Amino acid sequence: MTSKNNVNTSINLYDQAEKLIPGKTQLISRRASGHAYPISPIYAKHAKGSKFTDVDGNEYIDWVNAVTAVILGHSDDVVDNAVKDQIDKGSIYTLNSPLEIELAELLNEEIPSSEMVRYTKGGGDACTVAVRIARGVTGKDKIIFSGYHGWHDWYQAANYGADPVTGEFPFAGIEPIGVPQALAGTVFPFAEGDIATLTKHLEENKGEVAAIMMEPMRSMLPPDGYLEKVQKLAKENGAILIFDEVSCGWRMSIGGAQKYLGITPDMSVFAKCMSNGYPMGCVVGSREVMQDADKMFISSSYWSDNIGLAASITTINELKNRNSESKFKEIGDKLTNALNGAIESSGISAKTHGIHTRPTISFTLPDPSIGPKVNTLFIQEMSKRGIYGTTAFCATLSHTDEDIELTARAAEESFRVVLKGLEGSLDELIETEIKKEPFRRIVS
Numbered sequence: 001m002t003s004k005n006n007v008n009t010s011i012n013l014y015d016q017a018e019k020l021i022p023g024k025t026q027l028i029s030r031r032a033s034g035h036a037y038p039i040s041p042i043y044a045k046h047a048k049g050s051k052f053t054d055v056d057g058n059e060y061i062d063w064v065n066a067v068t069a070v071i072l073g074h075s076d077d078v079v080d081n082a083v084k085d086q087i088d089k090g091s092i093y094t095l096n097s098p099l100e101i102e103l104a105e106l107l108n109e110e111i112p113s114s115e116m117v118r119y120t121k122g123g124g125d126a127c128t129v130a131v132r133i134a135r136g137v138t139g140k141d142k143i144i145f146s147g148y149h150g151w152h153d154w155y156q157a158a159n160y161g162a163d164p165v166t167g168e169f170p171f172a173g174i175e176p177i178g179v180p181q182a183l184a185g186t187v188f189p190f191a192e193g194d195i196a197t198l199t200k201h202l203e204e205n206k207g208e209v210a211a212i213m214m215e216p217m218r219s220m221l222p223p224d225g226y227l228e229k230v231q232k233l234a235k236e237n238g239a240i241l242i243f244d245e246v247s248c249g250w251r252m253s254i255g256g257a258q259k260y261l262g263i264t265p266d267m268s269v270f271a272k273c274m275s276n277g278y279p280m281g282c283v284v285g286s287r288e289v290m291q292d293a294d295k296m297f298i299s300s301s302y303w304s305d306n307i308g309l310a311a312s313i314t315t316i317n318e319l320k321n322r323n324s325e326s327k328f329k330e331i332g333d334k335l336t337n338a339l340n341g342a343i344e345s346s347g348i349s350a351k352t353h354g355i356h357t358r359p360t361i362s363f364t365l366p367d368p369s370i371g372p373k374v375n376t377l378f379i380q381e382m383s384k385r386g387i388y389g390t391t392a393f394c395a396t397l398s399h400t401d402e403d404i405e406l407t408a409r410a411a412e413e414s415f416r417v418v419l420k421g422l423e424g425s426l427d428e429l430i431e432t433e434i435k436k437e438p439f440r441r442i443v444s
């Protein structure tokens with residue numbers, strides 16, 4: 001594997017973006033500050049399977065996969081051909097599309113909480129639709145949440161409530177600029193597993209809570225009995241339980257984390273990889289909860305677009321055809337073993353943790369405050385060796401044994417550089433800005 005670090009075209013484009021696009025990127029997680037700037041690539045020109053090529057012509061094995069929106073692999077032939085066929089028939093009609101019914105039936109078959117369905121084009125939109133329905137059905141306004149749920153006002157208003165101990169917003173680094181102050185005090189966070197805080201919010205807002213919105217899991221399995229306790233509290237307080245499966249859906253099980261974990265919420269939100277990267281999201285739920293949405297103003301022109309519908313139907317069928325659940329387990333276990341092997345042979349003090357769909361490396365450090373520097377150095381060295389990612393690795397079904405082998409080899413070399421850094425030359429070895437976390441995730 002050759003060492004690569006010419007990303008000059010990426011850097012020039014990023015400089016232009018600064019003048020043309022406030023914030024430089026459309027998604028905070030795509031900012032260069034989340035990787036090793038200016039060594040990690042910033043702009044891509046081609047992606048296929050498990051790899052992409054940046055605008056400077058460097059090829060990378062991709063462990064981020066469009067911020068996990070791609071599940072089968074980039075530019076999957078079967079999904080793309082279904083989309084191309086659909087384009088020939090019309091990407092959007094004047095009338096409604098029968099594909100809306102076909103996909104709803106498929107979602108009902110696969111997802112335990114699904115009896116009725118609404119569509120959107122993204123995850124944050126879908127969370128917002130779910131909140132509107134919950135408020136409309138219960139006649140209550142307040143929302144308690146645990147997770148990341150997008151950019152909309154209902155959610156970002158949580159940042160008006162700074163933590164009384166640390167003074168930090170729930171999402172450190174994000175100020176609620178532009179979010180109506182009138183929404184302050186309508187939405188409250190609780191950390192994963194923190195039943196005491198959830199109970200406190202429910203008691204302090206008795207009779208006013210429309211919904212508990214939560215990511216049921218991300219990189220780790222939830223604590224035993226935790227989700228059942230949340231479900232019981234939601235029921236006792238007349239609040240609708242919504243699982244946000246935008247990040248955790250599809251990979252563990254085609255029916256979502258809820259199917260894998262054996263717990264059925266009232267409503268659920270899916271997006272990202274349900275369509276292998278084509279814009280698509282959905283809110284599903286019990287007939288009892290969803291039915292009344294017909295009285296609410298929930299409406300948008302592009303939610304009827306055929307491309308996302310065709311891509312979703314094909315992606316879900318392909319996940320089934322390709323035995324995705326066992327294949328993800330196989331890929332995840334191989335990757336974890338290979339990374340553990342690299343840790344062992346390099347002699348670094350580190351470990352892998354997390355479920356097979358997102359193995360994550362954490363370094364054991366003499367001083368935790370050097371964590372961001374160590375992670376940056378690792379990402380920098382992996383980038384130079386043609387591996388794009390962070391310390392968490394999210395595979396697609398197109399990742400091969402060779403990708404895993406090359407990744408482990410690059411990781412071993414990168415660990416050796418990190419080891420050198422830990423012996424005293426960390427600052428000299430880091431050639432980039434220190435990676436910034438865009439915001440703190442409540443569910444890890």
Ligand SMILES: Cc1ncc(COP(=O)(O)O)c(C=O)c1O
Nearest residue numbers: 122123124148149150244246247
């Ligand atoms: C759990 C969860 N909910 C909602 C969203 C927002 O989705 P989108 O970026 O499509 O609006 C994300 C995005 O990362 C997410 O991970």
